[in-house]
Amino acid sequence: xxxxxxxxxxxxxxxxxxxxxxxxxxxxxxxxxxxxxxxxxxxxxxxxxxxxxxxxxxxxxxxxxxxxxxxxxxxxxxxxxxxxxxxxxxxxxxxxxxxxxxxxxxxxxxxxxxxxxxxxxxxxxxxxxxxxxxxxxxxxxxxxxxxxxxxxxxxxxxxxxxxxxxxxxxxxxxxxxxxxxxxxxxxxxxxxxxxxxxxxxxxxxxxxxxxxxxxx
Numbered sequence: 001x002x003x004x005x006x007x008x009x010x011x012x013x014x015x016x017x018x019x020x021x022x023x024x025x026x027x028x029x030x031x032x033x034x035x036x037x038x039x040x041x042x043x044x045x046x047x048x049x050x051x052x053x054x055x056x057x058x059x060x061x062x063x064x065x066x067x068x069x070x071x072x073x074x075x076x077x078x079x080x081x082x083x084x085x086x087x088x089x090x091x092x093x094x095x096x097x098x099x100x101x102x103x104x105x106x107x108x109x110x111x112x113x114x115x116x117x118x119x120x121x122x123x124x125x126x127x128x129x130x131x132x133x134x135x136x137x138x139x140x141x142x143x144x145x146x147x148x149x150x151x152x153x154x155x156x157x158x159x160x161x162x163x164x165x166x167x168x169x170x171x172x173x174x175x176x177x178x179x180x181x182x183x184x185x186x187x188x189x190x191x192x193x194x195x196x197x198x199x200x201x202x203x204x205x206x207x208x209x210x211x212x213x214x215x216x
Contacts, residue, residue, distance in 0.1 A: 002165050004157075006173040009033070012131040020172060021135035028169030029053055031145060031160055032132060033177040034068070035125040036096040036199045037153035038160065040168070041068065041140040050141060056167055058148035066098055066120040067107075068140045070133035075099075075121050078107050078139070085187040094125035096199035098182040122182060128174045144181055155179045 003023070005016050023030060029042050029052050040056060042049035044067065054063060069075050072089060079101035081089070089099055103119040121139075124130065133140065145154045147163065154160050157173035164171070183200035186193040194202050 002161060002168050003170040004161055004173060005170065006157075007128050009126075009128060009175050009177075012128045014131075014135075017128075017131045017135050020132050020170060023170045024132075024136055024140065029056075029167075030170045030172065031157075031164065031168055032129060032140075032172040033126055033174035034096075034129050034142075035094070035177065036144075036182045037177060037179050038145040038155065038157075039068070039142045040145050041142045044139055044141045046141075052167075053141075053143055056164065057143055057146065059143070063143070064120055066122055066142045068129065068133065068142045069121055069123050070130055070139075071123060074139055075101075075123070078104055079119055079121055080104060081187075082190075084190070085192070088185075088187070088192065089123075091204075092185075092200065093123040094130070095123070096125070096180075096182045098122045098184045100184060100186045100188060100195065102188055116188075118188060120184070126174070126177065128172060132172075153179045153181065 005019065007013060007016050020030060024043050027043065027046050027049055029040060029049050031038055032041055040053045042053060067078055072093060075081065081101060098120045099122065100118050100120055103117055107119050147154065155176050157171060161171055180199040183198040183202055184196040186195050194205060
């Protein structure tokens with residue numbers, strides 16, 4: 001049976017947060033809240049855990065995972081960031097945005113887009129998520145919790161337990177955190193391009209272009 005932990009969304013209990021980090025380090029797959037919706041997560045270097053997430057999502061080998069980071073200082077390790085891109089990211093983080101950037105050699109090839117050699121990174125505005133990242137000391141490899149044949153992410157922790165019991169090692173109940181995915185911004189090109197409109201506001205961009213072609 002999956003471990004089910006209720007963590008306070010405003011004052012995450014340190015003991016429970018530490019438990020979550022230990023499960024990740026030990027190769028577990030978790031369900032956890034973000035500032036946009038619930039996500040599946042595992043250790044960045046764990047290939048077997050990543051494959052378990054693929055099976056849960058019924059995702060193909062080209063599915064784009066996201067590295068969820070605690071702050072921008074971590075992003076520089078995993079992505080090549082120009083000054084203009086960094087300034088934009090600084091103005092939007094923490095927040096419900098995923099930034100598409102060129103991956104560095106620190107990123108395992110299985111996490112990169114097979115053709116573009118890119119990686120999605122984000123810094124969420126969610127206290128539980130940030131507490132887990134702080135306790136873990138490194139990013140979480142993550143994918144939005146959308147089950148096969150579903151159009152929307154899962155939002156109710158009790159229903160998630162019913163559907164994914166024994167398929168994941170731990171479910172964090174952080175309350176209802178919504179169902180709208182992140183806004184995805186391609187920072188490889190200049191000017192930046194909006195690849196998907198989501199929860200994060202795009203009011204700062206003077207563009208009507210929107211391409212929903214990035215795996216959630």
